[in-house]
Amino acid sequence: MRLLTVSNLTKRYRRGDKAIAAVEDVSFHIDFGETLALAGPSGSGKSTIARLVLRLIEPDAGRIDFEGSDFLALSGAALRARRARLQMVFQDPLAAFNxxxxxxxxxxxxxxxxxxxxxxxxxxxxxxxxxxxxxxxxxxxxxxxxxxxxxxxxxxxxxxxxxxPSLIVLDEAVSALDVSVRGQILDLLLDLQRQERIAYLFISHDLGVISAIAHRVVLLDAGRVAESGDARTVIDSPQSAIGKALVAAAPRLDRVSRQEAS
Ligand SMILES: Nc1ncnc2c1ncn2[C@@H]1O[C@H](COP(=O)(O)OP(=O)(O)OP(=O)(O)O)[C@@H](O)[C@H]1O
Ligand SMILES: [Mg+2]
The missing domain is CATH 1.10.260 (434 Repressor (Amino-terminal Domain))
Known part of the structure; x- marks a missing residue:
């Protein structure tokens, strides 16, 4: 059984009399204990995917299977029970908590x-x-x-x-932290994953952070998947135009990948 399978997810927003696709036909999966990074330029749909997976918003089309059930079909007590297994960490805890x-x-x-x-x-x-x-x-x-x-x-x-939880969605969870604190938080996340086999959907625009924590990566461009694969392979030799642009724009990439570090 896969932990999470997202299939053909689409979410549109109205802007005036036009419908803008924030997320268009996006598919990916996450295995138990695995870290999948979502990266892409601002506005490419990362946070919208996070909110869809957490069911904070509902998609226009597509399917989400979580721990073997059709997550979008759950309601009531079954949904509440399953929600305990799917948690989140956002960029700004001051906004998330009182x-x-x-x-x-x-x-x-x-x-x-x-x-x-x-x-x-x-x-x-x-x-x-x-x-x-x-x-x-x-x-x-x-x-x-x-x-x-x-x-x-x-x-x-x-x-x-x-x-x-079996899965934690982290949306730019370390982006606001200074470099040394960021490293400590990444270490903590790696530790928790080793101890408890928690999977992460890790959203970040920082390829250095992604290479330190992710097993696989999905690159988004204007709501669509541009490229996906092993994190190190994608970051070392991106194939898509957006992948090449992101790597070229990244500040001196620390090439110590997760695989090399462990
Ligand atoms: N509630 C909303 N109403 C209208 N448009 C929205 C809404 N939420 C997101 N969008 C639009 O959907 C697109 C994707 O936004 P999203 O926040 O998912 O991007 P992102 O990749 O998380 O960007 P960032 O890196 O800046 O956080 C953008 O064009 C955004 O303007
Ligand atoms: Mg965002």
Missing amino acids: PRATVARVLDDPLRIHGIASRAERPRRIAALLERVGLASELAPRAIHEISGGQRQRVAIARAVATK
């Missing part, structure tokens, strides 16, 4: 909502989650707006893993 909420509250929510731990058990689970993402448990009572950007992104990752 900035005045405490770290403990942000981590308590998924445990409570998905019925993962009893009220009495939850403080221990929260401490364990913080430890798992490399944060001190003293951070629990602090407000989201009081902690650093890197710490906030660790909290977002802790929140995502709280429900034991």
Whole structure:
């Protein structure tokens, strides 16, 4: 069984009296424990695909199979249960969470909502989650707006893993971080993947980051798949026009790929 199969996905938006295809006939798959990167220029449809896969928006056409079921056909309790297995991390956790909420509250929510731990058990689970993402448990009572950007992104990752997902969608999750913090967060993601076999749909415009974390890559151009394949092969010798342009535009690519590093 494949973890995720996206088939012929299409999403159009109206602009005046024209329909613009944000995503057009896009297909790809992700295996258990694998990282697939989505890359492409601004406006190529990356975030729209993320939102479609998360079912935050509905497609005009296409199909999404997740963990063996027709994800777009699920509703009610079956959808809620399956949603626990599919989590997300966005670029800006300040926008994703109530900035005045405490770290403990942000981590308590998924445990409570998905019925993962009893009220009495939850403080221990929260401490364990913080430890798992490399944060001190003293951070629990602090407000989201009081902690650093890197710490906030660790909290977002802790929140995502709280429900034991098989897939996490990360939309530019490390783009706002400075280089050293970015490296630490990528290491954390690699660690979690090794330990728990979580798959990532990893959206980034940064080919250096992609070569450090992704097994395979899909390059988008104006809503369509321009090229896809093994991350290192695509980045080393892109075949499509957009692939060549992205590689040419990338700042000095650190050619240490995931395969070489491990
Ligand atoms: N809610 C919306 N209403 C109208 N058009 C939209 C909407 N969301 C996205 N679009 C359009 O769909 C296209 C794809 O947008 P999308 O945000 O998916 O691109 P992206 O690849 O994530 O870009 P970026 O790298 O800038 O984040 C763009 O032309 C965008 O203007
Ligand atoms: Mg985007």
